[in-house]
Amino acid sequence: MTPGAEGEVPSPRRRGLITLQNSPLARKIITFNLLGLILLVGGMLWFTPSRDNLVYQRAAALVAEAELIADVVEARLPTGVPVNLAAGDGLDATETFARLDLRGGTEALLFDTQGSLVAQAISEGGASVAGLERGEDGTLLTNALNRLWDMAAGLLAPSAIPPAGADRIADARALGLRALEEGTVVETRSDNAGHTVFAVAAPVLQDGRAVGAVAVRSAAGEIDRLVRREREQMLRMFIVGVLVSIGLSLMLASTIANPLSDLAAAAELGRDRNARAMSPGRIRIPDLTGRPDEIGRLSAALRGMVAALYDRIEANEQFAADVAHEIKNPLASLRSAVGTLRLASREDQRQKLLEIIEHDVRRLDRLVSDISNASRLDSELVKEEEKPFDLLRLITTLNEHLGEEARAKGIEFIADLPAQPIIVHGLENRLAQVFVNLITNAISFCEEGDAIRIWARKRENRVLVVVEDTGPGIPENALTKIFQRFYSERPPEHFGNNSGLGLAISKQIVEAHGGVIWAENIRPTDADPASEPLGARFVVGLPV
Structure with a gap:
């Protein structure tokens, strides 16, 4: 058939991704894919363990730094001689702290046992160290996403970190006094801007007795910047993931939505009242x-x-x-x-x-x-609902009634059926109509002295039911026509007694049950096919 012939379905037209902007299915695919990605990234940001790890590592580093400074002070103390840090007796604390090289905005303070500030050192930045350079700042988009996240996190889960006092020296003094009694202590606070501040206090010991305390305070927001930078990297990957997800979703949707749209358009064309005016030929499904x-x-x-x-x-x-x-x-x-x-x-x-x-x-x-x-x-x-039934019992019942009619006309009626039942699934009354048609047709064509034989055999997954007669047979030119509606090949004396629908209805019923029916003439073995037939044979095959 040529491409333009009747009933030929043309190839679906090629359409780009831009047509998906009006596709609800495409929007759903993209939305659902993005929801999964957003939930994944949001969960990672919300429950991220990296902040806790960074906090622990920074606190541990600050403890080590505070204890190291305390060890430096202890190393410069004389042994066996009482020391008064406030009076500078035995130690020049100011000169010792002046030599400390602190980095990253760290502040170190030395207190005596009375809480008096003895010395103080503040980081001035210092030269950068190769390998520890900070990464580049975030992009405009990631900065905006970061701010949105901070706002949402602040609303949904306000920070549980207690605020720092107005006087940082007073806070450090209080922490140092605690260290004199408890040993090294760590405290986490937040400043007025909400930035996290770590403070560590370690005791200064002389001969096992605390003579002062070193308090080390981190720069405000140091951890927040590290977490923000890590979140920045995650948000960048999120943006890349969003773009990739949208692109893949569009590709997936284009392979689903466009073909479905073509199929729907073809189906709608057949539904519309003016379909004939739009498409005079057949509706063409892609x-x-x-x-x-x-x-x-x-x-x-x-x-x-x-x-x-x-x-x-x-x-x-x-x-x-x-x-x-x-x-x-x-x-x-x-x-x-x-x-x-x-x-x-x-x-x-x-x-x-x-x-x-x-x-x-x-x-x-x-x-x-x-x-x-x-x-x-x-x-x-x-x-009607198909049910299993015994086909042989049905045929036997029909033989009892129709056999009497045949014998009354002087026709010999022979039934050759197996002893074992044959169970088929179908409509019993409709299949009965088929065999009634075949047997009554055989009776109508036979005369006195003729014979009718009905027999059945089971062949693997099928059963064959055959109705044979010794009547005049079927004209050769009618073998392919007798199952057509309104076709009737009968003697003139029977004109008008049949509608010509019986065999057509029988064929329709048999095929509805997944079976086959055909007709043939009975001829002598090895005889000339053009010789006069000995009768007619109708064969019905049904699945079992």
Whole structure:
């Protein structure tokens, strides 16, 4: 079939990602992917252990620094001589602290046992050390995200760190007095700007007796800057992840939303009232069967469904045309008989015309009844529930009734059925209708002295039921037509006694059960195929 032929489905049109801006499915895919990423990064930022690790490491480093300074002071104290740090007796504390090289904004203070400030040293920055340079500042976007995070964290979980006092010297003095009694102590505070400040106090010992305390205080916000820098790196990765997620989501959505949109557009075209004006030919479902996924399956299913619907529509149209044609024949005969009846003067002519009228009325009644049954058959086959039943018992019951009819006509009726039951799934009354049609057809074609044989055999996963007769057989040119609606091949004396729907209905019922039915002539073995048949054979195959 050429690309433009009727029923041919064109390839789906190529569309870019920009068309997904109007796709709810694409927006959902992107939203759900971003939600997962946001929850992951937000959870890492909220429950991050890095801040705790940094706090611990910085506090441990500050403890080591405070104890080291205390050891330096202790090393310069004389042994065995009482020392008064405030009076400078035995130690020049100011000169010792002046030599301390503190970095990073650290402040060191020395107190005596009374809490008096003896010496103080403050970091002046100093030269940078290779390998310890700070990284570059964040970008405008990450800085904005950082501020938003700080605001949200401040609202959802206010800091539990106690604020520092207004006088840092007083705070250090209080911590130093604690160290005289408890040993090295660590304290975490926050300044007025909310920055974290660490303070450590370590006792200065002489001969095992505390003679003073060294308090070391970190620069305000030192840990906050480290955490912020780490968060900066995470936010950068988050931005990259967002961009990658959106790009991949758009690619995924383009392989889902665009084909679904094409399929929906084709289906909607068939739904619209003006579909005929828009597309005079068949509705064309995009061919996506090459995709090894659910969309490919959906495309194949829709294409098959549309093809089945068009076949059903065409069958209904053909059925309606056949019905009109079949009804016109008896109606024309009736019209002619009624018109002639008015002109007939002899009683025998009038009686003959009345017999013709009565025959045509019976023919119309039979035809309308058969047409009604045929038109309801599809819906009934779908609605009725299939059940398992014994096929041989059904055939035996039919043989008992129809066999009497055949024998009354002088026809020998033979049944050859297995002893074991054969269970099939289906509609028992509908399959009974099939075998009634086949047997009554055989009886109608047979004459006195002929024979009818019905037999059944099970073959693996199928059962064959055969109805044979020794009648005149089937004309060769009719073998392919006898299952068509309204086709009837009967002697002239039987004209009008059949609607020609029986075998068509039987074929429809058998195929609805997943079976097959065919007809053939019975001929002698090795005989000329053109020789006169010995009878007719109808075979029904059903799954078991």
